[in-house]
Amino acid sequence: MPPEVNREPENRIPTGMTVYDSDGQYTRLVVVNHPDESCEEFEVPGTGKTVAEYNEDYDPTGPVVQTVYRFKLDQELDDWMSLPLDDIHSAAQDVGLKTYSYPARRMKSSFSHIPERVGTYRELFCYQWARMTHLSASVNQPERLQDFLLWSNYEKRLDGEITTSSILKENQYQLKENLGVCTYCNQESETTFDHILPVAEGGVSEIKNMVPACQSCNSSKSDRNLLDWHQEHEIPMDRVVLGKYLKLRWDEFEADGELDSPVPDSIRDRWEGLEVSRRITQQIWMNQNR
Incomplete structure (x- = not known):
């Protein structure tokens, strides 16, 4: 049986929120999707590797978020803030924006910077x-x-x-x-x-x-x-x-x-x-x- 992903509201970063990667440089990202799979289950598109396989320190049972660069989203989809939250991911894909997958715990609210x-x-x-x-x-x-x-x-x-x-x-x-x-x-x-x-x-x-x-x-x-x-x-x-x-x-x-x-x-x-x-x-x- 696959591990249960922690989906408590306080641990779920809202779709559409601007965040940054706490383990990297300060670059603004926007959360566009919450896959149902955990870090050890979700395969990063085009890599053949799961999120957990990128770093042994990642919690394998933790949730995953998919993000896009904020500046790219603003450039290619300038009306994204007016879209229903559930439509942002597909709209970003339609204009060819690349998504980046991370353990949710790495993401911090941009306001915390x-x-x-x-x-x-x-x-x-x-x-x-x-x-x-x-x-x-x-x-x-x-x-x-x-x-x-x-x-x-x-x-x-x-x-x-x-x-x-x-x-x-x-x-x-x-x-x-x-x-x-x-x-x-x-x-x-x-x-x-x-x-x-x-x-x-x-x-x-x-x-x-x-x-x-x-x-x-x-x-x-x-x-x-x-x-x-x-x-x-x-x-x-x-x-x-x-x-x-x-x-x-x-x-x-x-x-x-x-x-x-x-x-x-x-x-x-x-x-x-x-x-x-x-x-x-x-x-x-x-x-x-x-």
């Missing part, structure tokens, strides 16, 4: 904040509009037109109820509060620096840097956690007069490719509306 124009800590925090807010505002919106919304929010935050509340709304909900879900891994579990910024690094034992976490994640993260831990475990950071983290870091850098200092490459690397989700936010919303 840190643009060159983001050079200071102020700009970095504003960009990540814009990603966080645009995540919910752009649901079911065309990608071109998503891009506009993100940069519009970025500019407004950078110019001070939009400010961060001293008490995030997620904090208020967490004070009222325990969702019974780990904020890090999204698994149902008994939870205890974990410090986003570890106490060992000066983190305070206040709700602004704490989130419910299962025992496994709490122990695993321990005093680790939040970004390093998420990247190592390849877990998207929920916007609840990201919102708190950005507020804490903003206040810290503002107090030290470092917001306009350039971001070192080592710090950019920590943020590069970080995926953001809104799973816990959705659960908070559902609990409110029961």
